Amino acid sequence: MPTDEAQRWLEEHGSALYSFALLHLRDPDRAEDAVQETLLAALQALQRFAGNASIRTWLLGILKHKIVDEFRRQAREAPVSEPDGRNWETLEATRIEAEFAENGRWHHALTDWGDPEQVASSHELWSLVEQCLESLSPRMARLFMLRDVWEADTTVVCEELAMTPTNVWTSLHRARLAMRRCLERSGLG
Amino acid sequence: MLTCKQASRMVSEGYDRKLGVRERVSLRWHLWICDNCRRFVRQLEFMRGIVRSGMRHGQLPIEKPLPPERRQRILDTLRKRAGPQDHEHQ
Numbered sequence: 173m174p175t176d177e178a179q180r181w182l183e184e185h186g187s188a189l190y191s192f193a194l195l196h197l198r199d200p201d202r203a204e205d206a207v208q209e210t211l212l213a214a215l216q217a218l219q220r221f222a223g224n225a226s227i228r229t230w231l232l233g234i235l236k237h238k239i240v241d242e243f244r245r246q247a248r249e250a251p252v253s254e255p256d257g258r259n260w261e262t263l264e265a266t267r268i269e270a271e272f273a274e275n276g277r278w279h280h281a282l283t284d285w286g287d288p289e290q291v292a293s294s295h296e297l298w299s300l301v302e303q304c305l306e307s308l309s310p311r312m313a314r315l316f317m318l319r320d321v322w323e324a325d326t327t328v329v330c331e332e333l334a335m336t337p338t339n340v341w342t343s344l345h346r347a348r349l350a351m352r353r354c355l356e357r358s359g360l361g
Numbered sequence: 362m363l364t365c366k367q368a369s370r371m372v373s374e375g376y377d378r379k380l381g382v383r384e385r386v387s388l389r390w391h392l393w394i395c396d397n398c399r400r401f402v403r404q405l406e407f408m409r410g411i412v413r414s415g416m417r418h419g420q421l422p423i424e425k426p427l428p429p430e431r432r433q434r435i436l437d438t439l440r441k442r443a444g445p446q447d448h449e450h451q
Contacts, residue, residue, distance in 0.1 A: 174443060175436075175440050178436070178439050179436060182427075182432055182436060186427040186435075187424050187426045187427045188424060189427075190425065190426075190427040190431070191424045200428075204434065204435065207427070207435060208434075208435045208439070211435065211439055212438075212442060215443050271366075272364075272365060272366040276364025276366040276367065277364065277365045278365050278397045278398075278401075282400040282401055282404065283400070284400060284403070285404055285407045295423070297411050298411075299423055301411060301412060319376070319377065320376075320408070320409055321412045321413070323413075326377045326378065340377070341374050341377055341378070344373055344374075344376075344377060345369065345370045345373040345374070348405060348408070349369065349373075351408060352404050355404075355408065
């Protein structure tokens, strides 16, 4: 039975897929749906699995598409509002203002983080990155993920999130500043 | 003269679009004189470096277990939705 296959995938890779989906979608129910849709699609495409990639890589590849579909769906349904209803737009703008003095200079001296290889174990760095991603608004985190982690093309990002290029640039600038500040406060440098 | 705020925006946009000649010249001039903005550039590089190498090594994200009730629900749905096709193939 192909579903036996899926049961094995679920045991071996279920948590990895779920964590990945949860980090991007930030909602346990949506993450569960994405994992479910991924496994269904994988079952249907099983004959096409070449076997030269690992199963996990293959499943993650399918999951990415499912996550982007969900992003698109959300962008269509509610182009600007955030799921939790907080006024992130204002909050983000205020946070960025706080980084600079009135004359446009940095408020505080930036620290030297050195070489990523030598700073901390990658696991520690990772938990920092995750914590900081969670402190961003869902939309900013999504943008940061798509551009700086997945390296998605800017035009694709604009389409998927139903945003103009200028809005994307503004939000990415804010996201990167917010990530920078969070990492610095969490003990880098 | 660019302010640090403008320069940081330009550095960020430089990752997402090709900057014009004038923009590049004024940014380079600003970076030449501004220690903080040079560090900002290095911090961004650092950040991109760790997230990307993490993705390549499959480290992202730190695993949270899939709760058993969610696992079971997924399995039930799979059986329901993929199950009938099994019979057709047999």
